[in-house]
Amino acid sequence: MGLTRQGRIPGLSVLAFLALLIVGANLVGSCVANPYSYRGQVPPDQETYPPVITITSPSNNTAYNTSRVPLTFNVTAPQSRTASSTGVDHVAYEADWQNEAINILQGGQGEPSFNLLLSHIPEGQHSITIKADGTGIYMNEEELSYKSFFISSTAIISFTIDCTAPTVSVLPLENVSSASPIPLNVIVDEPYSKIAYSLNGQQNVTVSGNSTIPYLPAGQYNVTFYVCDIAGNIGTSGTANFTVAEILQTTGPPDGSLLLAVAATLSTVVIIGIVLLFKRRIGRQGVLKRKVKMFLMMHVSRTIGLQSYELKPF
Secondary structure (H helix, E strand, O other): OOOOHHHOEOOEOHHHHHHHHHHHHHHHOOOOOOOOEEEEEOOOOOOEEOOEEEEEEOOOOEEEOOOOEEEEEEEEOOEEOOOOEEEEEEEEEEEOOOOOOEEEEEEEEOOOEEEEEEOOOOOEEEEEEEEEEEEEEEEEOOOOEEEEEEEEEEEEEEEEEOOOOOOEEEOOOOOOEOOOOEEEOEEEOOOEEEEEEEEOOOOOEEEOOOEEEOOOOOEEEEEEEEEEEOOOOEEEEEEEEEEEEOOOOOOOOOOHHHHHHHHHHHHHHHHHHHHHHHHHHHOOOHHHHHHHHHHHHHHHHHHHHHOOOOOOOO
16 A cells, blocks of 8 residues: 555554554454544534644735744644544645745644744735644444545735835925924935934934924024835935024004094195185175184194094104
8 A cells, every 4th residue: 555645544543543443452452453434524413614824924914124033822722522533633834936846744734833943035015824734533332444535724824024114204404494394395205104304313203204393493494314114124204404494574554543643634635735725816805704614624624533543653
């Protein structure tokens, strides 16, 4: 009886073969032949569940800044209410950057654990597929027979290798004055987990992205940005220099009350001139003279009322 693919004995699992040896050993002392017969391989029944693969490393959907990543996982044997015994028969993994699957367990074992170190992993997104084959036997005491079964499970883990620091650039700082906050506009070529800046070599200040620096007095300044990407690589923008200009305060427009007073004064001067011209033409006629005086007194009194506002200096 020769070995076939994955080192299995045709029609007889490793556990079933061991079960035969155990049963035969128990019957040797009584000189009784092994009464159990093998009835072949059958599919697992509904009461039998596949092996469980638990992966602890690498973490799913995680970025690493190294080409060496541990592959750590364990496999539990199939669980069954109807099988007499179960175990893990075969385990292999397949990485998308490798040409073929790698067998790491060949032969029956209860609940194996694995701790491998994968190296020379290229940059980019990757996945690893782990396949575990479980096996077991169903015993029939009434018929003195047994049957074997195989049941498999698969687990896939995804991760990213990123060993390159992000590229960071700062947009030019122009028209910066002491009268307004300083805009900070940064361009990063990949997603990041943290961004900070240092002004004039001082302690780093963490920001959420494009931000502003509070008002700065006039003078020369420089700023440097530091960005940490998802994998932990740190990129720097280099130093950006800028100048904060001083803004001079300008005088405001004339006060409204002053304009009103000036307009009233000019109006008075014009009216008085008209009245004097009219008076010179009408001569010394008494009736017209009294009417002109009354008109002049009324207008001057109104004008004096307009000019009673207090004029404040600039």
